[in-house]
Amino acid sequence: MSEVFEMLIEHPFLAGMTDDQIRVVAETGTPVSYHEGQTIFSEGGSADSCYLILSGGVALELQTPGHGPQVILTLHDGDLLGWSWLHPPYRWSYDAHVHSDTEAVRFDGPRLAAAAEADPLLGYELMKRFNRTLVNRLQSIRIQVLDVYSTPR
Amino acid sequence: MSTQLLAEPVARPMHPVPCRVRSVVRELEDTFTLELEPPGEEWGFAPGQFTMLYAFGVGEVPISISGDPSDSGRVVQTIRAVGPVTDALTAVSPGDVVGVRGPFGSTWPTKSVEGGDLLIITGGIGLAPLRPAILEVLSRRERYDNVTLLYGARSPGELLFADQLQEWRGRFDLDVLITVDHGDQAWRGPVGVVTSMIGRASFDQETASAFVCGPEIMMRFTIQDLERKGITDDRLYVSMERNMKCGIGLCGHCQLGHYFVCKDGPILSCAELSDMLWIREV
Numbered sequence: 325m326s327e328v329f330e331m332l333i334e335h336p337f338l339a340g341m342t343d344d345q346i347r348v349v350a351e352t353g354t355p356v357s358y359h360e361g362q363t364i365f366s367e368g369g370s371a372d373s374c375y376l377i378l379s380g381g382v383a384l385e386l387q388t389p390g391h392g393p394q395v396i397l398t399l400h401d402g403d404l405l406g407w408s409w410l411h412p413p414y415r416w417s418y419d420a421h422v423h424s425d426t427e428a429v430r431f432d433g434p435r436l437a438a439a440a441e442a443d444p445l446l447g448y449e450l451m452k453r454f455n456r457t458l459v460n461r462l463q464s465i466r467i468q469v470l471d472v473y474s475t476p477r
Numbered sequence: 478m479s480t481q482l483l484a485e486p487v488a489r490p491m492h493p494v495p496c497r498v499r500s501v502v503r504e505l506e507d508t509f510t511l512e513l514e515p516p517g518e519e520w521g522f523a524p525g526q527f528t529m530l531y532a533f534g535v536g537e538v539p540i541s542i543s544g545d546p547s548d549s550g551r552v553v554q555t556i557r558a559v560g561p562v563t564d565a566l567t568a569v570s571p572g573d574v575v576g577v578r579g580p581f582g583s584t585w586p587t588k589s590v591e592g593g594d595l596l597i598i599t600g601g602i603g604l605a606p607l608r609p610a611i612l613e614v615l616s617r618r619e620r621y622d623n624v625t626l627l628y629g630a631r632s633p634g635e636l637l638f639a640d641q642l643q644e645w646r647g648r649f650d651l652d653v654l655i656t657v658d659h660g661d662q663a664w665r666g667p668v669g670v671v672t673s674m675i676g677r678a679s680f681d682q683e684t685a686s687a688f689v690c691g692p693e694i695m696m697r698f699t700i701q702d703l704e705r706k707g708i709t710d711d712r713l714y715v716s717m718e719r720n721m722k723c724g725i726g727l728c729g730h731c732q733l734g735h736y737f738v739c740k741d742g743p744i745l746s747c748a749e750l751s752d753m754l755w756i757r758e759v
Binding site for chain 1: 507557558559600601602629630631635656658659660662664665666667668669670672673676677691692694695698
């Protein structure tokens, strides 16, 4: 069994997928490590990959003139980082800045997309997981926008 | 499992007892903790209960007790100034007198959830009604498996009981995860809503129970996430907030379906609430 397969078999993002499906996904992945302070990708850059975080912490940031980086969300063990590779214009929407030393698996976007195209069942399983992550993030942002902890005067 | 009720009802429950203010601590810009002399030698409460606090000449409001349930020598209540009565209550000084009725209501079922994992999930000022439960659990920590506190605040400057959170983070027998909705340049911790941290908590879905307190929107999303993680509704407890007035289930102001929140609540299990959390204007 490959090193990447071993890393992914317990990852919550892939929970429920068969070993064979995870093996195909693993073939498109590479283990990566980042140190605190490193930038994984930057807003506007070409998006051709995604990451499953094994350990550590990554902040998604937006640069705002006069205010520096604004952290939108932090991601941690078990989280998915990056979906801009899925849709045109294939550019990152945020900076991904490492908050604490991070271990992850980086997936080659075009290869993962090709694997999903070749096996629609695998593709459907992957898209369900991307969709679930997207819905969870959307709900979180909605709660943040509601500012539920503000003083109700 | 069900919520716990005090065996003994409060004597003369409609009679506010004048209590002198011993100290006032400003926790946040609009949030203060009052320490009061107890209303009598018999004073005692269980985690989750509240009192009706009376600012003489202004009005009376329900306020959760936020102190240590093992300490019968003081009444500790944390108040956020959101209107005329709470404005008056947070403007008091040591030596002033306020009226106290209670304690009232059901309690966090700290005893019946012993033996399993415990998740305590709270946001904003919701930490205040849960602090007595946390202190009680920590006082007999060996009776629980994993205990995790997930706390969400609006910003790093609005973390309630920051010193105590720091102390709890230093313990080896309590996992404390804190997140803020909006970080600042100095904040190095998680940013995101409190529900986003549920996946990072270590618990066994077969044995885990959860105590949840915060704005009702936050509680609804939290409950859905916990149910998705396999915690059944009889092991999910929330603290409900309604317009409590009498404190003893007579006046009906706090009616929630067939419950009076002041008497049957404020702590209710999601099994007891059934779908009431999702019915508008109940």
